[in-house]
Structure formats: C-alpha cells, structure tokens
Amino acid sequence: MPVTIRNLGRISPSTRPPDAHYMQPSISPNGPAAPSRAWWLLPLMAVLGCLALGWGVRTAWQEREQRYRHVIEGSLAAINQLQVGSVAAWRQRRMGEAASLADDRLFAAAVSRWRRAPAPANAAVLRERLRGLVEHLGYTGAYLVDPQGQLLLGPDGSLQGQMPAPARESLRASLALAQPAGTGLQRDASFAFPYFGLLAPLYDGSQPLGAVWLVVDARTTLYPLLATWPSSSHTAESLLVERQGDFVVFLSPLRHRSDEALTLRMPWRPDSGEPVALAAGGSRGTLYGRDYRGKQVLATASAVPGSNWLLVSKIDTDEAFIEAQRREWLALGLVASLALLLLGGAVVLWRWRAWRRERTLKDRLEHNMRWLETAQRAASVGYFAYDAGKRVFTMSAMANVIFGVPADTGLTLRQWIDMVHADDREEMLQKHGDAMAQRGPLRAQYRILRASDRQMRWLEVRAEYGDANGPERSRMTGTVQDITERRQAEEQLERYRAALEAQIRIDPLTQLANRLALDEQVAFEWERALRGGTPLALLMIDVDRFKAFNDHYGHVAGDRCLQSVALALSTATGRAGDVVARYGGEEFAVLLPGAGEDQAWAVAERLREAVRALGIEHARGCEDGIVTISVGVASLQPAGREVTTGAPRVGVDMAHALFRQADAALYRAKQCGRDQTMVYGPECDIALHDAPDSLL
Template sequence: MPLPPAFSWYQSRLWGGRVLALVGLLALGGVLWGLVQAYQSREEHTRHQIERELHTVNYLQTQSLLDWREQRLIDASTLADDSMFAQSASQWLQVPGATVLTLRIQERLRIFQERAKYTAVYLLDAQGRLWLTPHGDTNGRLPAPEMQALQEALAQAIVTVVEPRRDDFFAFPFLSVIVPLFEGTEPVGAVWLVSDVRTNLYTKLQTWPTPRETAESTLFSRHGDEVRALSPLRHDTNGKSVFQLSQMPPDDPVVQAMAGARGVLYGHDYRGRAVMAMASAVPDSPWIMVSKIDVAEAFADTQLREILALSLPVSLLLLLAGLVFAYVQRRAWRRERELKTQLQRNMRWLEGAQKAASVGYFAFDLDQKQFLMSSMANEIFGMSHTGVLSLQEWMSAIPEEDCQRVLTIHRDAMAQRTPLRTQYRIQRMDNQALRWVEVWGEYEVEVEQDRVARMIGTIQDITERKQSEQELTNYRTALEEKVRLDPMTQIPNRRALDEHVVLEWHRAMRNHTPLSLLMIDVDHFKAYNDHYGHVAGDECLRQVAAAIAACASRAGELAARYGGEEFSVLLPDTDVEQAQQSAERIRAAVEALAMEHADSSVAGCVTVSIGTTSIQPVFTPTPALDVCTEPDTVPQAAQTLFEQADAALYQAKQQGRNRVVAYASTVAQAD
C-alpha cells in the first residue's frame, strides 16, 4: 500500500534534515580539528621563537662576558709591554725607599687604575709580596690561586688570569689578572690587577632585550658535589650562592648543564617553577652560562592571543551553522529578521572598534565638494555630529602653514589616481587643539567619463604616537650627547676626542693641512688633592677645564678630558708655531685663575704643563715629521699624535713644569 503524499513529503524532509545536520556536524568537526591543529602549530612556532630568543640572549651575554674578559687581557698586555715602567719597578724593588721612583710608579699605577677602571692595583715582587698601591705602601702576600698564577706568568712570560671567585682577601667577588714585569729577560716582579665583578660584570648579565619579569642569566661552576653561582640569583631573597647537586631536582636546568647538557633545556628551577633555559659553556673558563624564563610567562600572552584569535572563527562558524539551521527550519521572515539583527550587531562592533582605535571613515564627493563623515571622524575634528563637512570647513581646520602642502598632496594623488596615505596636523573646531591625523584614501573612477568622482578612506588620530616618537628622538639625542660628555667637567670625554681625531685626520688628509694636538697635565695635582681634599680637587679640575675650553673656541677645535687630571686639545689646520701660541694662551689662562696651591714646587697657584705636536697627514711617504698612512689605517696613524704630544708633555715636566714644550724640541734635545 503506497504512502500518502503528505507523509512521503514529511519523511523526505525529515531524512533531508538529518542528512544536512550530519553533514553540518561533520563539517564543523573537521573545521574544529583544523583549528586545533592550527593552534598547536602556532604554539610550536611560538615555542621556537622563545627558544631562539633564549639562544640569542645567551649568546650575546656570553659574548659580552668574553669581550669584557678580553679587554682585561688587552689592558694587562699594554702594561706588560711598558719597558720603562718595568725598569722603574725593578729599580724601586731594589731600593723601595726611593721617593722619586715611588711617585712615578704610583702615578703610573693610579692613571692605569682610573683609565681601565680596576678596583685595586698592586705592585708585587717575584715572591708574591705586596709592596705598593696607587695610594701608598702596603704589605701582605698573594692568595694561593694568584700565587700559582704569578709563578706561571713569570715562568712563561705571559699575562695570566684567575677566573672570578670569592675569597676572604676581598669582601666582594673579583677577577685577578697577573701582569709579569721583566728587565731584559730577568723577571723583576708583577702587577696584580683586581676587578670587582659586581660593578662591571653583573650588569652584562642583567640586560634582557624584552621586558620579562622572570628572565635571568647566571654563571655557574661545579666544584665536586657543589654548584656555585658567580652572579646573584635574581629571585633568591636569601642570597644563596652555593648548592648541593644531590639536593637539587634532577630536572633543574643547572643540574642538566653540569651533567654536560647544552642548548635549550626544560625543567624546574630553584624556586620549583617550570622554566625554559639555554645553557652554554663560556670558552676558556670553568663557567657555564644559564639563561632561563618561566614557561608560564613565556606562553601566557601567546596562549591568550591565540585563543582569542581562534575564538573568532569558531564563533563565526557557530553563527553560520545557526543561520543555516534557521534557514532550513524557520520561515523566510525569521531569517531576514536574524540577518538584520546580525548586521546591527556588526555595525555596533565596527563603531566600537573605530572608537577604540580612534579611526573614523569618510567619503568626499568631488562634485558637491563636501565630506560625509562617520561619528568618529566628526569627533576627531571636534565638530557636531551632522555627518557633513564642506571643503572650506575642512581647509579651515588645517593650520595655515600646512594647508598648501596638504592640498598639494591630495591634488597629486587624485591626478595620478594613486592610493593616498599622508599625515598632517588639524585644529579641532571645538577647542582649537592641535592634533596629528593619518589619512588613508582610495578613489572611485567613473569609467564612462574617465574621471575621479569620489574619494573614500579612513582618518585616525595619531597625536599620542607622534608625541611618543618625538620623545624617543629627544631621548636618543640626549643619550648620544651624554655618553660623549665628561660628567664632572662638562666638556667632551676621551670617546668624543677619539671620534673627533679620526674625523679631523681624514679632513686634514683631503685638504693637505696640518693637525696639532696639545696634551695638558695639572702640575702636582695629587699633592693638591691630598692637601685640599677631593671636593676641592674636583672643583679645581672643573675650573681648569672651563679655562681650557674657553681658549679652544675656533671651529673644529675640541677640548676634552683625557683622563684624571690630563686634558687634550685638538687643533685642526694649525702648524707648530700656532700650536705653541695656543698652548701658551691656555697655560697663561690657567695660571690667571690664581687658585692657591700650597704644596706646589712650581708656583703658589695651580699651573699646567703642556706638550704640543703637529703632523701633516698624507697618503705618500714624506720626510721629517710627516706620517705616511692609508685611509683604512687612520686610527693607528693618528695615535702618533698622542704619542708625540705625550712625549713632549713628559719633557715639559722634566724641565720644571708650568711650561710649553713642542715635540720637535724634544727630538732636538735627544739628538
């Protein structure tokens, strides 16, 4: 018996709905599976990014540590190659009470300590006894590790390093550099250079390129069952630096690193928190660098961002499934009603997004010469919400000095029919406040008449961004000026002088002009400091620096603090005679300050000794004092300026101080 037509229609609708629902569920499941796979893939990508960040930070900090250590060795090698100092030290060690040698050695040690920024400097004999510091006599013996390094340095005639460690000799962790001194081939003693690693090494480990609350880098070394941390642990409030391997979790990255693991590690740190870490060995040392960050912090922002990003397509898919189901089950008027509701919701979302981003949209009709503005665009211009802005009103909102430039930009874009992107200032119509806006625009072309009929686009208030960019520019400029200025005397420092010497050396080679340098030393400044105190000594240096800078006022001339009580003046386009005249003016200007100096053997006031030199930089060899150089070796050739001026300064001191001596005259005396 055949089924009634109505029942057959109902049954076909029922089966059709089930099949459609099943297909929809399968499609939804497939999409969800794809989204989960996409999330896992993006999470893995993020993990690789964080691992690369750890690797980069660890590498940079390790390299910074190596550079710092290498600089210590370079400083030590410079001192080891100073044969005059070694000869003076040998003579003094034979007769420790020699006053002249004592002052000369102390001055050399003090200048070296201040320039290289060592915490302590000691003169030793070959048996490891401490004899002299930059500030006076001392006694005692080297600690055992340093004594062993001294024996190795004297036996092999090389600079030796004792890695950073803690010892009762000092109240701080320190790095030791032993510089052997020889007179000929005979060892006479050594210099012990001590660096406080808290001030110049720890800071290199605290730098992290991104703002991370839990990120830290630490140096570790193994001593039997102990693990010692050279640098402080950032989150350890107890200040603990020694750990027992047997008492540490086996998955601690430090334990894994001590077992030989290198690269990216996962585990739990001394706080018991899950961390990602990068472990690498510091070359030529027993130290291992471990850089780590909490897993929770590393993935917190990423997980939230990915969940929000994936929730949008999931929501849209669910909404689409709901609309499809509504289309099948409900009548056409219900579907239309739902679509209208959805459209209104999207418009509210769009409006909210525009307000949050300070973005409005507009359309400009070229025939009517007026703008149709969104509510956010009206708010940016500070106008009532009429939605219409005439061309004249728009032009009046642009500052007069910018109006012509902005009109030209719009006119050229319309003539070339290219997308518009520009930034300019406007004056709000309600309070006349100046604001920066960024405009994006596209053009609609009437094909039949081949002309631009309308421009549509967006406008965004970017005032805060502009202010931030300007503040960043100002900060960078101020920082660049600060690093090239001596903080005490407020004149350029050694770094600024080195850069200026290279610049003027190239200019002198191009123009075939002489280049002169003055080396200036305040006479008996240590005696002044001891008699009047360091506060008065600092004020003395400031006044001397001001007097020197006032005398170096020509274009291109630069007065700088060379170090300690030494100053330098670079004189472009200046020959020997002119350099002598400039030096004499400076000497007289300092003497004219009439600053009392009771302990000076030269005069009753503060005086200076000045050594001068003048060089003609050229590209081909020339006789006399000219220096032959190529452009790529300018820094080495320019060093001749400092060597000659320093030699002339030494002669000025030997001849009684408070005088000017040129390098040419010192050569004549030597001959």
C-alpha cells in the same frame, strides 16, 4: 613639489573587491527546495561546521602564539648578545692592557735594576708606573710580585705577604707560557669587593722577574654592563655565571636576592630545569625553566668569548607573554562568540526549516560577513580593488578604517596621493608605476596622514595584477595592513642598541668621552689631517694636587670637583668638532682638529681661566687656595711624505707622538709651578725624564 601620476590609469572597469562579490548567495529561480527529507542533515552540518571552525581557531591560535613567542624570544636574544659583546669587549680591553705592560721592555729593565739594587730612586720609578696604572687606567690596585707570588711593591711603597692561592696558580701558568693571564672573578679577604685580576709577566732576557698583578673592582666596571635593560621590567635580569666542578657559581649580584656576588653557589643538576644549570651543561640559545626563585622564566644563554663565563638573560614568562595572551584571549572570545551565534543559527534553521529557509540563508550570510569583518579588524588587515580606468579604489570596511574614510565610500587616486606622507610620495608613485608597467607584484611599506584625525600611520601593502593577456589585466587587488605598532617596536629596539653602543664610550662620572672614545677620535682625526694637510693639536690637563684634595676633603667632594671641572672644560671649549675627554683619574684631554700651537695655547689658557673662575676651595693647593689645572699643549702638522706613503703604521706612531709630546709639556708645566700652560719643546722631554716623584 608637483607629483606625476604614471601608469596608474590604464585599467578597465572592475570595481567590486574580492570580499564583496564572491559571497553572494545562489538561490534557485524556482524558489527554495523542500527540506522534508533532508532536515536531519542540518544538525550534522552544523556540528561539522563547528568542528571545522574549532580546528581553524585552534590552528590560528597556535600560529599566532608561535609568532608572538618568536618575537619575544628574538628580542631577549638580541639584548643578551649586546650584553655579551659589552662584557667580551671589557675583558679584551683589560687583557690588551696587561699584554702591553708585559711587552714594555723598559719597565722590565727598571724592575731588573731595582731587584739588583733596591735603591729608593729605582723604587720610585716603579711606584710611579704602578700609580699611573691605578690613576689613568682605572685599576683598583697594581702590585709587583716575584715569581713565587710574594708581594714586593705597590703604588705607595713596599709590601709584604702573598697573593691569594688562585692568583699564584695563574702566575705560574703565566710565567710558564710567557703571556698575560687572567685570574677570573674572585673574592679574597684582602679586598672588600669582588675583583677581576690580571697578571702581566716580566722577564730579564729569559729569566723571569715576576709579574704585575692588576686588580679591577668588578662592581664599578663590569657589573654595570649587565644592568642596562631596554624597558622598565620588574623581573628581567642578566646573570654572569661559571661552572666550577659540580657547582654553578653566580659571578654577578642577583636582583631578587641580597646575596653578594661570588657568594652564592648552586649544585649543578642537569635535570633540574633551571636555566643557569642548563647553560652550565652546554645548552645555548632560548631556554625555559624555573629560576632560583622557583618562578617560570624565559631565558637566553650565551658564552662570553675568551672566558669560562656564561651570560644568562631572563624574564618571567608571566610578564613576557601577558600582553600577547590578553590579545589572544580577546580574539578567542570573539571567535567563540561567533561560533555560538553560528550554532544558534543552526538550531533556528533546524526548528524553522520549512517556511524560514530563505531568511535563514540570509542570516547565515550576514554572520559570515560579520565574521570576516571581525577577522580583518583583529588582524588590522583590509582589502581593496583599484580600477585604473576610473582611478578609484573600492575598499572593505577595515580598509576604510585604516585610511580613516567613512564606511561604504570609495577613495579616488588623488585622495590617496594626498594622504601619502610627503617624504614617501615620490617613491610610492614610482613603485606603483613600475609594478603597473611590468604587470608584477607590489610589496611596499609607507606612511600616510590618516584622513579622519591626520595621525601618521605606517602601512604595508601587498597587491597583485592580473595576467597581461587576460580580462583582469587592468585590475589591481590586494591587502593593506596597519603596521604602526610593529615599526615603533623595531625603532625602540634600534634606539636601545644605539644607547648601549654610546654608553660604552661615555665616562660615567663626568659624562665626557672616555679613553676609548678619545683613542678612536684621535685615529680618525689624524687620518683626516693626513688627507687634508691640516694640523692636529692635543691638550693634556691635570688637576693640580688632586690627591691632596681627596685626602683633605674626601672622595665624594673629589668626585664633585671632577664633575665641576669637566663641565667647565666642555663649556669653555666652545668649537664644534673639539673633543673633551676624561683621560683617567684627575687627567683630562682636549682634541683640537685643525689647530696650530698658537690656537691651541689660546684655548688652553681659556680652559685654565674657566677652572680658576669656579673658585673651588683647595686648602692644600696653589697659592690662591683654589682648584687649578696645568695644561700641556702639543700640535703636529702631517708631512707630505706621510700622506703619500699611506702606511697605517706611520699614522699610529705620529698619533702616539702627539700624546707623548702633550704629556711631556704637562709635566714641564707642573715642574714650573703648576697653574699654567706649557707648549711642547725639547726642554719638555728633559723635564719628563728628570721629573721628581711628586710631579709624576
């Protein structure tokens, strides 16, 4: 692509950079002045110079240390906020599921009917609904309780006993307020793991029937959200804590201790300086103190919205600041060495004040130039001057290093353009031309291919032009800094944020899309189908007699079976834009944009044959003795009136109808003998209504 050079050549000659002309020594034409009466001023000036240099070094040290500290604290705060968002979304999703169950009037009516007439058929409907909560929504347990907290019914039959005392307290509050409630993270002898409980109240009119008690294993759903960290740190960890009276309870497991979650309680002492105690006392943001190991740590504390939980992310300060301290000590050593050299030069000047004065002045000038060069190298900053008339850059030694050109050489405009990365070249020429035309400042970041090794580097340029009416109007002077490492750090943090966002929508067992990702994609594709007038198909897939497979072969083999089925489904789908998701338990779903019933049926048959081809042994399965699947197919075509109305509710209802029809077709396929594909029809609704307990 030809490159046009605009407005970069109308500059009068002015080639010496600012770092090359303002430090020339001024020497009297009559020779050096006699120092006989002022020799004592030299030591005094040397001492004052050392003090000034020491003050400057101390100020620079503090500024750089504060800058590094802000960068590290900001990175830790970003990680903490991402994890807080993940935990809050997890709580909100669970509370939303409990609210949906509490608003289900049909389920409440079924509970009322069973309480009045506890017949087996009425109990079977309730058990199947509770079993669906466990299998499809990932709950460890779902139990029906009466208003006093007595256990009545579970997925496997009738129950006896009471809920734990904290859960009964939450039940009373939930029934009094007529809204779902969470019991928080708890431990109880009834469960061998820390759990999070939710209560969905049920009413018969205004009369409370009881509630559904939902139990979630925190080890598999909540704690993994705290384990992800952007680097292989040996000390970093995130803690979920809660203040309970005069104690702080650790709700999540600790990385550096073997205590199980919810077993470690720490007395709350506001003056202890422990970041967890400070967070429990109301402190938020960046904290410094000693953790439960007695190690000095940097921490960030935030509250989880909608709960009493606090999330504290921390890392040992030794590990967090070791690299910055190493660089600062190196810079301090260089500056201290220069200070010693300067003091030695002052002593030499004092000892040889008469006949070596001129030579000493030259040495001091050399030392000052060397100090400037070292300071530029430590900061990776170089200086340059551009002569628009000659189209030549005159650069300092550090600028030569940054661009990879030999020392004490200039850089022509054509050479600079050839170095600029092809993707940034047109933009940079535009910015330089605009700045020259407007006589304004230039601020830009761009990439170059360094001349010495053709390595790509990121540069930041800051330049100023002289007054349009002054003698410097054709001169551009500025600085150039290598910011490659900073850009790489920013890109790494951005990749970590993207990885966290993606992890929320991936099923950890099968690596397929999860229920959340499927719901989002269905909403997106339905809106697109409304705009384009194209059909949208959904396949609901169930592994036949999977519970019997688990009972016979064990849960480890069951997990391997689900992984194999998931791989076969994703491999056999084969069309870009199709979404394969794990719907829950042994159920999968496949979303087929633009597919009608015939196309969807063909894809379903291909998937069914792909699973049969796996040949996974299933002694309690169908007649062939291998693992098979049943598939329900539904396809909807948006109507013209739905497109014109544009009401959001219409799209939501039709998307729900797509799930309902595919689910009904699936149950019809299972009723007809399993290992087959069924396209939705009116008979499927009848099959779903009359389905026996063994099919649901």
